[in-house]
Amino acid sequence: MSEHITFVVNGIPRELDVEPRRLLVQALREDLDLTGTHVGCDTSQCGACTVHVDGMAVKSCTMLAVQAEGSEVRTIEGLADGDTLHPLQAAFWEKHGLQCGFCTPGMIMTAADLLARNADPSDDEIRHAIDGNICRCTGYQNIVAAVREAARVIRSGGATVAAQG
Amino acid sequence: MIPAAFDYQRSATLDDALKAIADGGGTVKLLAGGQSLLPLLKLRLGSADRLVDIGRLGELKGVRRLPDGRLAIGAMTTYSELAASSARHYGVVADALPTIGDVQVRNRGTVGGAVAHADPASDLAACFLALDAEIVARSVRGERTIPVDGFFTGPFSTALATDELITEVRLPGPRDDAGSAYASLEQPASGYAMVGAAVVVFVAGDGSIEGANVALTGVGPHPYRARAVEAALAGSDRSAASLAAAAAHATDGIDVVGDIHAGREYRTAMAAVYTRRAIEAALARLG
Incomplete structure (x- = not known):
């Protein structure tokens, strides 16, 4: 039995017929080809699958696609403005906030949730906010630096960086 | 991991949901x-033939002050919404929520869901026990109020x-003579409370302790009031x-739980330590 869902993904209205047990992350990756959202642990611990649903960071491996009916979903693909990177994307690049990059989409979406509620977070607040996102490469020092830098850029008028190459 | 197949029903109203769980027929x-x-x-630790989705029932959302001063928390209020509500003025709740x-779990997880799930290490359960909360339950048969002490x-x-x-x-409702706090020892990876202590103290005019409500979680088979x-x-x-x-x-x-994260003896010792810390923090809030 399948359910018909209508939702908005990265500003584009989408309709899908999904099995009730289909996870939101599967619908995004497999049905809508939005593979920027990653599946890491698949047990609600690592945060690699973090997306925004109605403006809030959620783990898309722990939400059914049918629960997103009528919602606005934003994935990492919906963050940049055309070729202009979001300040968080630019800051992760500038501050080397990644090594393999697997956790990065989730880290950035969680950080975006934080910055939407707290424009000037302390390092402790940043670390608390990314408690549900795991990086297994480099540790968190540069990730925290990147979030801090993005916050600064956004506060100073949101200057963004044009993507290169 | 994909769950086993189930039917799905989104409830438009509370009555729809009550009918759906009353009709039964398989595991709902x-x-x-x-x-x-x-x-x-x-x-696949659990299974269901049908899921009845009540997550977006507006009538179960939000926090409101009752005329007699009590605070009513709608069951579908998320942890994040609770943290932004007037419930944050209860020290014990403000301590426990973060x-x-x-963040992602708190953005979706609900107060009613947490209480109904009844995890033996639930932080919120200990808070509600210490606050002498009441659980309001409804069925097609009617509504009843259940004291939280005895609910788990x-x-x-x-x-x-x-x-x-x-x-x-x-x-x-809030009381000027009451101070409250929550202190917990978390398993570092999962964040689950190995010991959580929720305390509400009531202080007399001369500064002595008139009484206290003390609840522990993560320690026994379910969260409990520590009457002794x-x-x-x-x-x-x-x-x-x-x-x-x-x-x-x-x-x-209490039949104290022991596991690979905290043996029975260690957990027993930490229960006393974190209870003391929560009492001290609750008193400190009263100045």
């Missing part, structure tokens, strides 16, 4: 925020009937020695 589970239920279904799950009957077990759902959790600690605190002075002596009763009469 209520889906709130899904932060406990979906992992269980994915790991320790629950992570075992690991993942409650006093709810199969056709009942939680509509609201009610907290007593409460008895020792009633009429007690506030000296460090007296508080420690009272907290030493934290596990009296």
Whole structure:
């Protein structure tokens, strides 16, 4: 039995017929080809699958696609403005906030949730906010630096960086 | 991991949901925020023939002040919404909320879902026990109010009937003579409380302790009121020695859980330590 869902993904209205047990992350990756959202642990611990649903960071491996009916979903693909990177994307690049990059989409979406509620977070607040996102490469020092830098850029008028190459 | 197949029904109204769980026919589970239920279904530790989605029932959302001063928390209020509500003025709740799950979980997980799931290490359950909260449950048969002390009957077990759902959790109104706090020892990877202590103290005009409500989570088969600690605190002075002596009763009469993260002996010792810390923090809030 399948359910018909209508939702908005990265500003584009989408309709899908999904099995009730289909996870939101599967619908995004497999049905809508939005593979920027990653599946890491698949047990609600690592945060690699973090997306925004109605403006809030959620783990898309722990939400059914049918629960997103009528919602606005934003994935990492919906963050940049055309070729202009979001300040968080630019800051992760500038501050080397990644090594393999697997956790990065989730880290950035969680950080975006934080910055939407707290424009000037302390390092402790940043670390608390990314408690549900795991990086297994480099540790968190540069990730925290990147979030801090993005916050600064956004506060100073949101200057963004044009993507290169 | 993919859950086993199930039917799905999104309830448009509370009455729809009540009918759906009353009709039965196979295993029917209520889906709130899904932060406990979906992992269980994915790991196939649990199963359901049908999920009834009540997560977006507006009538179960939000926090409101009742005319008599009590605070009514709608069952589908998320942890994040609770943290932004007037419930944050209860010290014990403000302490506990940031320790629950992570941002993403708090954005979807609900108060009613947490209470109904009845995890033996639930932080919020200990807070509600210490606050003497009431659980409002409804079924097609009607509505009843259940004191939270006695609501948790075992690991993942409650006093709810199969056709009942939680509509609201009610907290007593704030009191000038009360201070409260929560202190927990978390498992570093999972964040689950190995020991969580929730305390509300009531202080007399002369500064002595008139009484206290003390609840522990993560320690026994379900969150519980530590009556022996409460008895020792009633009429007690506030000296460090007296508080420690009272907290030493934290596990009296409890079959303390031991596991790979914290053996029985260690957990018993930490229960006393974190109970003492929560008592001290609750008193400190009163100045």
